[in-house]
Amino acid sequence: MAQREEELEEALRLLREGAPLEAVAARYPELAPALRAAHLLERARPPGPSLRAELASRAAFLRRAEELRAARRPWAGILFGWLRYARAGAVLAGILLIAGMLHLQAQQSLPGDPLYGLKRAEEQVWLALTLDPVERRLVEEALAARRWEEYRALAQRRGSGTVTWEGRIEGIEGTTWRIGGIPVEVFPETEIVGPVALDQRAMVTAFLGPEGRWIALRIQAIPEAPTWTPEPTRTPEEIQETSTPTSTPTRTPGPTATPVPAPAPTAIPSPTAPETSTPTPRPTKTPRPTPTPEDHDKGDTVEWKGILQAIAGSTWVIDGRAVQVTSDTRIRGSPRVGDRVEVKARRQPDGTLVALEIERKD
Amino acid sequence: MAAEDLTAEVFTRLLEAFHRGRGPERHLTAWLFRTADHLVADHHRARYRRPEVALEEAWAAAREEERSDVVVQERVREALEHLTPDQRAVILMRFWMDLPLAQIARELEKSVGAVKLLQHRALAALAKRLQDLRSDHGAA
Secondary structure, eight states: HHHHHHHHHHHHHHHHHOOOOHHHHHHHHGGHHHHHHHHHHTTTOOOOOOOHHHHHHHHHHHHHHHHHHHHHOHHHHHHHHGGGHHHHHHHHHHHHHHHHHHHHHTTTTTSSHHHHHHHHHHHEEEEEESHHHHHHHHHHHHHHHHHHHHHHHHHHHHTOOOOEEEEEEEEEEETEEEEEEEEEEEESSSSSEOOOTTTOOEEEEEEEEEGGGGGEEEEEEOOSSSOOOOOOOOHHHHHHHHTOOOSSOSSSSSSSOOOOOOOGGGOOOOOOOOSSSSSSOSSSSSSOOOOTTTEEEEETEEEEEEEEEEEEETTTEEEEEEEOOOOOEEEOOOOOOOOOOEEEEETTTTSEEEEEEEEEOO | OOHHHHHHHHHHHHHHHHHOOOOOOOOOHHHHHHHHHHHHHHHHHHHHOOOOOOOHEEEEEEOHHHHHHHHHHHHHHHHHHHHHHHOOOOOOOIIEEEEOHHHHHHTTTTHHHHHHHHHHHHHHHHHHHHHHHHHHHHOO
């Protein structure tokens, strides 16, 4: 079909160049009727308008233009002129409405939400547009407070609750404190009770924030005055465990601070073995874990059962203890937050726990 | 002459359309063709309701060649009325206004290939219609 149209075009070109109709029709016999019709069209071409008609048309045109100009109502343009932009205005209003709704939704979003990126982008713009140093500092403080609220809301949403442990303040680097071997983020909103300083013993209440960071809710200094409490009966294994410099025996019924002068740098506040006296993050909602037959410490290997409270990246919190999940960890039963699981983990030299096996227990 | 009056009316309507803010923002030729199409159709409907008496004297005074041209023009005009608006626009722009295919395509918002197809079909339809007219009235 396209070839036929090209042939027709070529035949018409020949006709326009003065080739005889019959010769062109003989060359393209299938197009002969159409070529004859085209030839008739040329014959029937209407003559141009006469000079009189052109002048009359021009006069009528100008007359009508004059009438329209005289009938023009400037106020109508003011009153109704905007109507021509009504559609564009409606589209613009719609865009603004959607943008406003997105903005409001983004302001309520938390890390991991689809609109959280928009929220952070808005904050970056806000910060970038704030050139005055004093005002910029206020903005930064406002944004830090916002992060704090986000972390708290996120912790509540995940249901991870809070954990509490005791340990020595081993380092303070900016907003990151290392207490009992565990780095914890300290915000201006963090409640700090008592004088805290390096090497000071403290009780930390924190929750697991995004990216597995611990966010301190409260840090309470613990006086070093020895408050001797009866030492509970220990098994030989426990005694062996506590022979390492530690701060608080979490298994003991009462003491929150032992008179043992614990050398801070080696205090390992591992959120691990319940038998050890190392600082162990534990849920405040539940009482301190008590030794159960399910809870064993076999040398470097620790086993316990509990509720999977949070999953933050490779860090899982099970029954108040953080354990690292690696690619070698055997995970059975697809456990989710809230499930009861059994954990077998190996304690690393730095006190952290690396999960060997996690199995869901219904 | 009616054709000249209608032509003037087309441009007056263009002026009024611009005055109302509804004039063509582009494809001016296509807009003029559509308006002319409507005006011609209205004109023919009105003429059908109020038939005019042919000027026998003028016709008798015309030469044979002029009469033949008039017959051809009348047949072509009648055949054009049986085309679709797009086909008619292509034929008029191509053969009576000598516009290139590319410009016609722009005015009608079609591709050049589509315009070629329209032209081909329009000429075929015209040929068939003119053949029918020739059969009805005898060869021109």
